[in-house]
Amino acid sequence: MGEVLSWRRRLWPKHLEMMVPIVFVGTVILVAAVYLMLDFQRMRSGVVQRYHTQALNLAQWTDRNLDRLSGLVRDVAGRSNDLCSPEGERGLRQQLGTAPLLNVEFQGRQDGCTLRPSVSLDDLCAGIADRDPVQIPLDLGDGRRVLLDLNGACLLEAVVPPGAEEGVRHRLMPVQLGRAGPVPSEDTGDGADAGVWSMFTAPVQLTAASHKWPVVVVISVPESSLVHQWLATVPVQLSLISGLGLALWFGPMSLVRRRLSVEGQVRNALRRGDFFLAYLPLVDVASRNWVGAEALLRWRHARHGVLMPNAFIPWIETSPLIHDTTRWVLLQAARDLSHMSQKVPDFSLAVNVPPVQFSDARLVQMADEAFGTRPLALCQVVFELTERQALDYDAPALGEVLRDLRRRGAQIAVDDFGVGFSNLALLGMIEVDFVKIDRSFLREEAWTEPHMLEAMVPLLRDLGVLIIAEGIETERQLERIRNCGIRFAQGFLFSRPIELEALLDGLPALPAPAHPA
Numbered sequence: 001m002g003e004v005l006s007w008r009r010r011l012w013p014k015h016l017e018m019m020v021p022i023v024f025v026g027t028v029i030l031v032a033a034v035y036l037m038l039d040f041q042r043m044r045s046g047v048v049q050r051y052h053t054q055a056l057n058l059a060q061w062t063d064r065n066l067d068r069l070s071g072l073v074r075d076v077a078g079r080s081n082d083l084c085s086p087e088g089e090r091g092l093r094q095q096l097g098t099a100p101l102l103n104v105e106f107q108g109r110q111d112g113c114t115l116r117p118s119v120s121l122d123d124l125c126a127g128i129a130d131r132d133p134v135q136i137p138l139d140l141g142d143g144r145r146v147l148l149d150l151n152g153a154c155l156l157e158a159v160v161p162p163g164a165e166e167g168v169r170h171r172l173m174p175v176q177l178g179r180a181g182p183v184p185s186e187d188t189g190d191g192a193d194a195g196v197w198s199m200f201t202a203p204v205q206l207t208a209a210s211h212k213w214p215v216v217v218v219i220s221v222p223e224s225s226l227v228h229q230w231l232a233t234v235p236v237q238l239s240l241i242s243g244l245g246l247a248l249w250f251g252p253m254s255l256v257r258r259r260l261s262v263e264g265q266v267r268n269a270l271r272r273g274d275f276f277l278a279y280l281p282l283v284d285v286a287s288r289n290w291v292g293a294e295a296l297l298r299w300r301h302a303r304h305g306v307l308m309p310n311a312f313i314p315w316i317e318t319s320p321l322i323h324d325t326t327r328w329v330l331l332q333a334a335r336d337l338s339h340m341s342q343k344v345p346d347f348s349l350a351v352n353v354p355p356v357q358f359s360d361a362r363l364v365q366m367a368d369e370a371f372g373t374r375p376l377a378l379c380q381v382v383f384e385l386t387e388r389q390a391l392d393y394d395a396p397a398l399g400e401v402l403r404d405l406r407r408r409g410a411q412i413a414v415d416d417f418g419v420g421f422s423n424l425a426l427l428g429m430i431e432v433d434f435v436k437i438d439r440s441f442l443r444e445e446a447w448t449e450p451h452m453l454e455a456m457v458p459l460l461r462d463l464g465v466l467i468i469a470e471g472i473e474t475e476r477q478l479e480r481i482r483n484c485g486i487r488f489a490q491g492f493l494f495s496r497p498i499e500l501e502a503l504l505d506g507l508p509a510l511p512a513p514a515h516p517a
Contacts, residue, residue, distance in 0.1 A: 028245045032238070039237055043230050048204055051168075051219045055208035058217040061159050062172060066213050069099055069148060070138055077140045084113035093117070100154035102133055105147040134174050134215055152215070167225040171218045175209065265301075266312065266321050270328055274300050277332050278497035281506065282348065282468065283489050285482055290506055292348035293340070294384070294490065295333045296497050297325070317354040323362055326353065330370035336500050337371075337380060343507040350382040350413060358385060359397040364404045371408075379409030382434065386415045394429060402430060413468070432465050439471025439491075442481070457484045 076091040083106040092115055104115040136148040152172025160170045204221040269275055282292035299307040316325050333351055340347045357363045371377045413434035441453045460467055469481040472491030
């Protein structure tokens, strides 16, 4: 069993088996992280574009309002040369009563004054904590000049969308004229110099300068607002990513896993023809002639070379591929038996069949497909029951399959008799033609009292079964089974498993037909 597990780990290494889901999950997480970062950047770009457009619209609206205030002041100044006079003050209060003014400073040719608005800012700008004072200079000519101190935040309140995101600030700020045009009087940068990560962590700050007045509209979007907007879409994005990951895992990735797994490799081997049959000759002990052979499945693996049966057969026997594999073995054995029979007409061929298949009617169908349906089509075929697991020999399905095979001429052999589940009780439940004594009874270090082999042979002969000795490697072992009266044997003493061409070369040629005189 340890050898089987070792070879399975070579065919489908444990670290690869563990790494596939780990690598897949890691890749999905990496892709999801990159996607979410790009999605955040996409969302941020959308926010920048939206607020940039809003800033331009607010700048245009501010221009129109300042033009209107300028026109009102000039209209009052046109009717009264002295705005500090009671008539001038009354006119300004009437015209500018609803404007969010902190104060109005008039500078004449000789003197000046400061006018306080008649309406309180607390009444005009309820809930506006920021003052954002902005000074708008108006030149009235003739040495007269007016400075309007506006509350910028209150001025913009009338047009700021009521559903604006929490934490977003809309400000109207003064600028000073520099060489390169209007420059904000305070830093309004968006953190572009903070490095690559600034696009993910820096707040958004957008400006739109007035084309007529020394003011600039500034919209500030803090990181918390950006994250809040983005997090609102994350559950949907994660659902899409999870759905895509599951679709990949059970779709394309399942194909990759099947191709890399033992099952996938076996399926590909069947399709490509990487399997082949080697034959272990069955020898008549008296003459040492080859009277039959046992078909042994081999795998010519592209990476590991030729694999022995213990590397993959136990796994195949417990997988859905057992029927495909057995079908391939029977078809190939039938083709090869036709060549063997041309040299030795009564040459027998043994095929190993897993116990579970003896209870499946498909075994009979596969035998008919391979060897034909003529009467006694299986008369040269021996089905070897490889007893690696317990089997219910009283099951009706098993008895029916064995009867169908026997009606077609097949013979039944029990492999590895004396170990595992193969015992004398088995011979009382099913009809058996051959018993293959396990090689463990023939190892010379096991020749101790009592002599198990010598005790079994008479009993098996009385039960009417023929005995085949497995694992004969020395002349001494051969002499022992000859003394026991065992007629047939297999082992490396006679031949190792060989392919069809070598087996045919070892068979005697048929005598040439006699020509009539």
